[in-house]
Amino acid sequence: MKLYVVGLGPGAWDQMTKQAVDALEECDVITGYEIYVDLIRERFQHKNLITTPMKKEAERCHIAVKEVLKGQTAAMVCSGDAGVYGMAGLVYEIAQQYDPIEIVVIPGITAACSGAAVLGAPLIHDFVVISLSDLLTPWSLIEKRIACAAMADFVICFYNPSSIKRKDYLKNACEIILNYQKESTMCGFVKNIGRTGETGRILTLDELKDTQVDMFTTVYVGNSKTREIDGKLVTPRGYTIT
Amino acid sequence: MKLYVVGLGPGAWDQMTKQAVDALEECDVITGYEIYVDLIRERFQHKNLITTPMKKEAERCHIAVKEVLKGQTAAMVCSGDAGVYGMAGLVYEIAQQYDPIEIVVIPGITAACSGAAVLGAPLIHDFVVISLSDLLTPWSLIEKRIACAAMADFVICFYNPSSIKRKDYLKNACEIILNYQKESTMCGFVKNIGRTGETGRILTLDELKDTQVDMFTTVYVGNSKTREIDGKLVTPRGYTIT
Structure with missing residues (x-):
């Protein structure tokens, strides 16, 4: 059995x-x-x-x-x-x-991948996945992980970006990233991936900082090369385009 | 169309x-x-x-x-x-x-997830995915990403860990991680995930450093809490076990 x-x-x-x-x-x-x-x-x-x-x-x-x-x-x-x-x-x-x-x-398709497909192709290069829930992890460790990820120019995917008790966690995370990345860094989020009401939005890190998302949302912060192409969020791998 | x-x-x-x-x-x-x-x-x-x-x-x-x-x-x-x-x-x-x-x-099941399922549950907590191929990415940036990931105690998953020209890249990566993590850190790798000849192995970071893998292998370096349970590689999320 x-x-x-x-x-x-x-x-x-x-x-x-x-x-x-x-x-x-x-x-x-x-x-x-x-x-x-x-x-x-x-x-x-x-x-x-x-x-x-x-x-x-x-x-x-x-x-x-x-x-x-x-x-x-x-x-x-x-x-x-x-x-x-x-x-x-x-x-x-x-x-x-x-x-x-x-x-x-x-295994199943994790939200990092299913949400990325909705937005375009943000995870094409090295990335980190971080949960912003501090229910089981000390916030100081989460902060350190966010800082190290931003310092090394990883694409960052946040799970559990918000809850009723943690309304300002995503804002705090964005502020840490802003110590290393520009305000114009391209970001995105997807709500209700693969379910009724699926919606994606692309915005800058500066805009993301002041945006409220809910717990059914997966959030992406691009690396320094991530950009918007025809309404999609795309991180180049580095291929020569001919 | x-x-x-x-x-x-x-x-x-x-x-x-x-x-x-x-x-x-x-x-x-x-x-x-x-x-x-x-x-x-x-x-x-x-x-x-x-x-x-x-x-x-x-x-x-x-x-x-x-x-x-x-x-x-x-x-x-x-x-x-x-x-x-x-x-x-x-x-x-x-x-x-x-x-x-x-x-x-x-989207499809990426190797990080399909390989993790073979080994047990190494990606249960915050993790990074890094490609060790320097064909399109400068090695100095890859090194920085490895160091920052180890410094923040992320679980690390390596794609493209080796090739004919890059035989010592995984060894170099392990040496960087050893500046921050113990030799006894639990690691694993899976070869030919979901294909004929699928094989997984669990070993310590110190052993991984001197192990040769091929390009069809996905490699996992645990965080400080990752351990072996009944032959499986498991990263605890932090739940209280009763």
């Missing part, structure tokens, strides 16, 4: 891989955060669907591992990629407490 | 998204680097398949754009994600030279 940890991609059915669909079809039980299980509920309503709310991540992993030990094939579903701020890590950590089970991680 | 820039994922048919398959089915013409077109040749042999060799990237984009202007629906295929060291950027840059066409980027 296996535990699949499955990345569903951004949410639209056609942005899942066949491997992810096949794994879910093979399962008896599908566990996950309720919002993510909702993404596949209609298609898999004949399965045993077990959801837990936010902040019950460890409990969710215990449930999944125990189902496998009962003889069930189970999946833990995550949005995006299960391995990028997803549950794959915690599943391995929790599973250690039990008899050995087989764990298979099935 | 449209130009789809399509990420095929690591190579295995079942790791493509339905969106990518649907786009290729809609096309009259599929262009790409010959090795990537080979990944889908059997399934799409009834299409007009146009390949160009390595280092003919700009030519490939001109061909694709011209096919669209002739009234064809065309695709440019890339392995992994078209937006991560892929052709999506160059397509936008080249297309500017012509009458406007519609360009749609379809």
Whole structure:
């Protein structure tokens, strides 16, 4: 019996891989955060669907591992990629407490990639992915990572850029980047990637600093070479254009 | 008429998204680097398949754009994600030279994510992606990026870690990281992700420094918290484990 940890991609059915669909079809039980299980509920309503709310991540992993030990094939579903701020890590950590089970991680399209495709091609060169949530990470470490990323002219992709309690975090992040990059640095963000209401916007770092985004948004800060081409955000790789 | 820039994922048919398959089915013409077109040749042999060799990237984009202007629906295929060291950027840059066409980027699973799934869950926390190829990027900038990433305790994922001319680049990269991270830092690499001969290995930074990998390998250097759990490489997010 296996535990699949499955990345569903951004949410639209056609942005899942066949491997992810096949794994879910093979399962008896599908566990996950309720919002993510909702993404596949209609298609898999004949399965045993077990959801837990936010902040019950460890409990969710215990449930999944125990189902496998009962003889069930189970999946833990995550949005995006299960391995990028997803549950794959915690599943391995929790599973250690039990008899050995087989764990298979099935990757999905993470928001950095799906959002980039909406905006154009901002991640064509070296980039960093940083979560602005300080729920599990000290803000001082997040600040240091932002500064080092900007100093080395990486393209930066921010996950969890805002929440009700963290309204000014993206502004703070932009201010750190402005110590190293110009106000005119090209940036962008995408809201509701692959879901109803998907919208992208391209703007400068100076404008981004004073823009409020929500928690369903992925934010991109270009490197010094990123530019706007016909309404798209593009980071050149450096090819000679003939 | 449209130009789809399509990420095929690591190579295995079942790791493509339905969106990518649907786009290729809609096309009259599929262009790409010959090795990537080979990944889908059997399934799409009834299409007009146009390949160009390595280092003919700009030519490939001109061909694709011209096919669209002739009234064809065309695709440019890339392995992994078209937006991560892929052709999506160059397509936008080249297309500017012509009458406007519609360009749609379809994301795929990039090697950072597909390789991470093979090793376990190394990318669960903030990470950087760096290409060690200095064909289009000065080595001094690559060095600076490696140093800044290590200094801020990012997980690091290296693309293009080696080639015939660049046998010692990964060693040099590890030496830079060793200025900031311990010799015992947990690392891993995956060769031939999603293809025949897929193999992963977990090792310390000190061991990685003296390991030769090939150009079909993706390399991971953990952060200070990354560890091995039951033969898997796992970076904790920071959840309290109960």
